[in-house]
Amino acid sequence: MKVAAGKIVIIGAGNVATQLGKALKKANYTIIQIYSKSIYSASTLAKYFNCAHTNHIENIDSSADLYIIAVKDDAIIDIVKKIRLTDKIIVHTSGTVEMNVLKPVSINIGVLYPLQTFTKSRILNFKTIPICLEANNTSTYKTLLLISKSISNNVQKINSNQRKKIHLAAIFANNFTNHLFTISASILKSANLSLDILKPLILETVRKINTTDPNDNQTGPAIRNDKKTMDTHLKMLINNKDYFQLYKLISKSIKTTKKNIYLD
């Protein structure tokens, strides 16, 4: 055992459970059991860790040191209702759920939120993934810090309020950005072209934020208030109401953000 928490039970068998479990195994922690509502998912992931599995929450192994709840936000509260672990450390991995929902389960609670977009099959370098860490007391925090540092080089102390804001910011930077790529691809498709032609531009867009504040990098017709170009673009989008409205609204937001940079 590297630290006090050497034996781990993972509650969940989805993308986060899979990727986090793999990283912990690589750091020599022992996953002793996987729980999932789906017996198939539980046994599939358990096979990878060569460990036990269950789809009955009352059969959760009580001998572990750390319990990680990695299920959908709405399902966390159902789990909390059904398990009691006295003083074992229990964490969830959600960006939006308060740490304190775990209070009924144990006196030692926390949040271990890995800030990344996960897909089961993708090979990720966990070392570069920021882990946002929170705990309700110092000794729990220290244990979680040790474990987190063994899987990531970027562990940060983040409270529930900050974590909520990080999650919201991530929706804009990941979910919404990806949707803009989808729109780009659909426009290109209508001209018999693929998104490939834009990839060097997309890479440069991201590279620029490493050296400059994105608000200072803003280019294009909206920031220049080039109405002629914006009108031409809106005409091209006339057959897709959502894309038309989005073009108008983002352009407006670019113009007003210039004056009013910060949210609060």
Added chain:
Amino acid sequence: MKVAAGKIVIIGAGNVATQLGKALKKANYTIIQIYSKSIYSASTLAKYFNCAHTNHIENIDSSADLYIIAVKDDAIIDIVKKIRLTDKIIVHTSGTVEMNVLKPVSINIGVLYPLQTFTKSRILNFKTIPICLEANNTSTYKTLLLISKSISNNVQKINSNQRKKIHLAAIFANNFTNHLFTISASILKSANLSLDILKPLILETVRKINTTDPNDNQTGPAIRNDKKTMDTHLKMLINNKDYFQLYKLISKSIKTTKKNIYLD
């Protein structure tokens, strides 16, 4: 002279003129003159190329083989009104302007549109930048192709209609994406955090589109129709009308795009 077009006049001294000129110089073309409305900008860039400069359009050197108009879209038509070059090759570098606006100037016209976001001072690897090429006849196209291939490994034949769509797609993938980064940064700032914490996530968002269609990569509350999380987020954005509306509209667009992927 590597090709028929060895001597080049650049009309414009902004970001595109600067970066394209530097790439052409590196490929051993001779920039013989820089024109800019601003004598200061003209002379500054001309110094780099060790060539002549002017701020009088009627003094444009008529001995060049290729003339590149790299000015703002609205200014192209003013240039066209004032120069006549018979059979010299003249191109512009705009994503949105029709090739045919150059017709009054010469019988050999084209477009050389480098698909990238340019900043004067940034060092760019031009070899990876896609060049969208168009010409009104085969011999002009061949000459422009040779020149373009000497500065980029990614030259594509693109007509005016396609180029317009590429430009619109680029607004979504670059300008609008960058604005989303600005919004992210402002949300993080309100929690005393910087955009740094999201950079691994942003990089992974971009990496994913190299292997998967972005529409298949879509994650987050909107695609899951997780109303509770979306409501929480909207409440957090209540003090910024633009960001609030944007969150609503992009989420709606993510939901409807699932059914209706393509623009046309």
